Amino acid sequence: MILLSFDIEEFDVPLEHNVDFCMESQIKVSIEGTNKILDCLKRNQVKATFFCTANFAMHAPEIMERIKNEGHEIASHGYNHWTFEPGDLKKSKDKLEEICGVKIRGYRQARMMPIDEEDVQKAGYEYNSSLNPTFIPGRYMHLFSKRTHFMKSGVLQIPSSVTPIFRFPLFWLSYHNLPAALYRKLCAHTLKHDGYLVIYFHPWEFYALNEHPEWKMPYIIRNNSGSGMVKRLDDFIQKFKNKNSFMTFTEFTEKTISKK
Template identity: 40%
Template sequence: MERHFINLTFDLEEFDIPEEYGQKVSENNQMDVTLEGMNRLMRVLDKHDITVTFFTTGNFARKNPELVRNLAAKHEIASHALYHSPAHIFQQDDILISKQILESVSESRVTGFRMPRLAPFDESKLTEWGFEYDSSVNPTYLPGRYNLLHKNPLPYIEKGLIELPCSTTPFLRFPLFWLSFKNLPPAIYSSMCLRTLRKRKTLMLYFHPWEFADISSFKLPGFVKNNNGQKLTNRLDGLIQYLKSNKGEFVTCQQFCTQLKEKSYLLKSPWKI
């Protein structure tokens, strides 16, 4: 029987997106918002008894060690660099430092990485530092962010590193990322996910725990704070139920990589947009 794998992933980070729109939020408040969202999120994940991957900043793990350690007992902890805030200038060694912090706090091996904001970075040292996969590519076009239509939309190996691209629809390369989840009607978004899953046999979705907090009071564009809090939590509940009912199999990124290597699922022939 053909298997359809779903990587449900969450970027566990400081709630710093207001900084992009000129609003300063203290680090304590950033953590509080993320933790509020985590409380709602975990109730949904526990309800459905699925395993997911949390791409976690080293800074968040240092400030919330007990939470990260508890998450690691069931879910995968992967690296989301050291800091997420643009106020901290990214250094290449941040990746290694983050990995060391996360492994110490979670008491588990960290094999995956995702760059904050999916920004370009030098991947050359990831395998040397013990990473097995990266998920920093969104193979679509987002004005003002990136144009990665030339990138492979399917999992592939490059220089010994497994790349797990974020999902886009097989046609038109429409991104199935967090903003689509928040702003499209749930039935349309769910249908697009299912079509992609059936065509690609894999689905990589990414959201943020802070989205599930009440962020309506912050000065953010409507497309960022639409359907936040409990309303968005209900959407996630419905999405998971829909994909489960259509035989989607939720696995961590590391579990998926193991399947890729064992079953030789990695792309071996030319791909089409």
């Protein structure tokens, strides 16, 4: 089982590097990237889960409609990507349900930062995928957290996949910079060991970032972006599709809870 997901958000990465980047441009980049992702998924006939901010959804309702109409799951990625307060959990869920006309069952915190599980449960979510159980200085300090899914405060926790040994993260940045075949080999090993795989990407990775040096993006983010990342996503799906099922996070949640 492969849980393929995308964090659909405002492209605010330039702000982290002190580059003034207006909201209109942030949304434009993410719209283009999301369309490329959807084209790839449609071409390969697989489903995924899209964790969307309410702010993006309000600026791009036509993309939300496409995500829904093509059979993908919509989940919450908060209200805004740049800021957060506890009330945003319920606020984002309500706004996404209003815009998309579907029930929002899952949540992922922006940048996978820590979140109070009781607050997640009170806001009405059934699963949470906000944990990257690895150690990356300055970002993730979860070396001793549970590596695979578990229940907490009545919510199913679905961490991002890391390798069984050394907890090497199999997140988006790894696929940009490792040799593609090596990344897929690590994914195959983890999938065989755990029985499922959780990976995630962002729409702006599928935008030609190398054409915009004025955004001051680090090389590790720009590497293999744009058409290079489209090819890598295509290759990943084609590598795993024949022997594995791609499913949404809600499908996985229902399957997991029914076994308990």
